Amino acid sequence: MLQEEVSILLGQKNMSKTPCRVEVLRVLLESGSALSEPDIRSRLNGGFDRTTVYRTLRSFLDQDVIHSISLEGGTVMYAITHQKEKHAELFHSHFFCDDCSKVYCLTKPEFEPPVLPEGFKANGYDLLINGTCNNCS
Amino acid sequence: MLQEEVSILLGQKNMSKTPCRVEVLRVLLESGSALSEPDIRSRLNGGFDRTTVYRTLRSFLDQDVIHSISLEGGTVMYAITHQKEKHAELFHSHFFCDDCSKVYCLTKPEFEPPVLPEGFKANGYDLLINGTCNNCS
DNA sequence: CGTATGTTTGCAACATTGTTGCAGAATAAA
DNA sequence: TTTATTCTGCAACAATGTTGCAAACATACG
Incomplete structure (x- = not known):
C-alpha cells in the first residue's frame, strides 16, 4: 500500500x-x-x-x-531512489522517451564503461539514454 | 592556427x-x-x-x-563538437572532474550500453563520468 | 552612388528554476 | 502550559535563458 x-x-x-x-x-x-x-x-x-x-x-x-x-x-x-541494485551508487542510468518525454530509471544500470585516458579515475557514471519507450513504440 | x-x-x-x-x-x-x-x-x-x-x-x-x-x-x-569519431551522433561521453570542476569531452565515447527492458528502443547515449582528471590526480 | 533588404547587436522585459530571510503556524517535548 | 523545534508561506533575490524592438551594420541591386 x-x-x-x-x-x-x-x-x-x-x-x-x-x-x-x-x-x-x-x-x-x-x-x-x-x-x-x-x-x-x-x-x-x-x-x-x-x-x-x-x-x-x-x-x-x-x-x-x-x-x-x-x-x-x-x-x-x-x-x-530505489536502491535494490548493488551498484546503485556508482551507476545511474535513465531513459528519456523522445516521444512522450517520460523519464524512466533503469533498474539494472550497470554497463561496460569506456576506457578513460591515462591519469583519469572514475568515481561514478551517469547515463542518459534517449529513444522510444514501450508505451510509444 | x-x-x-x-x-x-x-x-x-x-x-x-x-x-x-x-x-x-x-x-x-x-x-x-x-x-x-x-x-x-x-x-x-x-x-x-x-x-x-x-x-x-x-x-x-x-x-x-x-x-x-x-x-x-x-x-x-x-x-x-569534434566529429572525428564515427559514432559521435549516437554516443556522447563527458568527464567531470570532482576536484577542479573541468569538463572534458571523451574522444572515444563508445561503450557497451546496458540492456533495455522489452519494448524500449535507444536512439542515443549520453554518459557523464565523474571522478579525478589527470591534472588533479 | 543611393536605396532596399537582411543580419547582428544591445537594451529592456520577461519566464523559469532555484535559494534565502523572516515571521507566523503547527508539532513535539518539557 | 510553556518552550523549543520544525514547517510553511510570503517576499525578495539570483542565475539562466528567451523574446520584442530599434539602432547599427553589412550586402545586394537598381
Whole structure:
C-alpha cells in the first residue's frame, strides 16, 4: 500500500511525516517516473508553496530519498531512489522517451564503461539514454 | 592556427563570420574544455551582451558546431563538437572532474550500453563520468 | 552612388528554476 | 502550559535563458 511505502521511506531516514513530504512522495510513487518540480507541485493535494516543495525536494536529495536527473538543455527531474541494485551508487542510468518525454530509471544500470585516458579515475557514471519507450513504440 | 580553425568551423556550416561568433569559438577552442555561458562571456574580448552570446550559442547548437552538456543539478556547459569519431551522433561521453570542476569531452565515447527492458528502443547515449582528471590526480 | 533588404547587436522585459530571510503556524517535548 | 523545534508561506533575490524592438551594420541591386 502507498501510505505504508511513504512511512517506510521517511522512517528509514528518520524524517518526520509532514504533509508536504507525504504528498511529494505519494506523487512520485504514483507517477512511477521522474517529474519536474512544476509537474510535482501541480499534482499535490493541498496547494503547497513553490518554496516548500523545493525545500522538501532538497531534504529528500540530501537524504538520498530521491535523486535528480539533468536532461539535455538543463531541465531537472526528480525521482525516488530505489536502491535494490548493488551498484546503485556508482551507476545511474535513465531513459528519456523522445516521444512522450517520460523519464524512466533503469533498474539494472550497470554497463561496460569506456576506457578513460591515462591519469583519469572514475568515481561514478551517469547515463542518459534517449529513444522510444514501450508505451510509444 | 586558431583563426583558420574558426574560419573552417563557420565555413562548413555556411555561417557568417561575425565578431561575437569568432570570439566565442576562439574562447571555446583555447579553453579545450566545456564552459558555461558566464565562463565564456567573461573571456570574450569585446564585451558582448548576454543576449548576443546566448543567441550565438543557440545558432551554434542548432548547427551542431557546439553541443551542451548538462551537469548534476542542471548546470549547462557548452563545448565544440569534434566529429572525428564515427559514432559521435549516437554516443556522447563527458568527464567531470570532482576536484577542479573541468569538463572534458571523451574522444572515444563508445561503450557497451546496458540492456533495455522489452519494448524500449535507444536512439542515443549520453554518459557523464565523474571522478579525478589527470591534472588533479 | 543611393536605396532596399537582411543580419547582428544591445537594451529592456520577461519566464523559469532555484535559494534565502523572516515571521507566523503547527508539532513535539518539557 | 510553556518552550523549543520544525514547517510553511510570503517576499525578495539570483542565475539562466528567451523574446520584442530599434539602432547599427553589412550586402545586394537598381
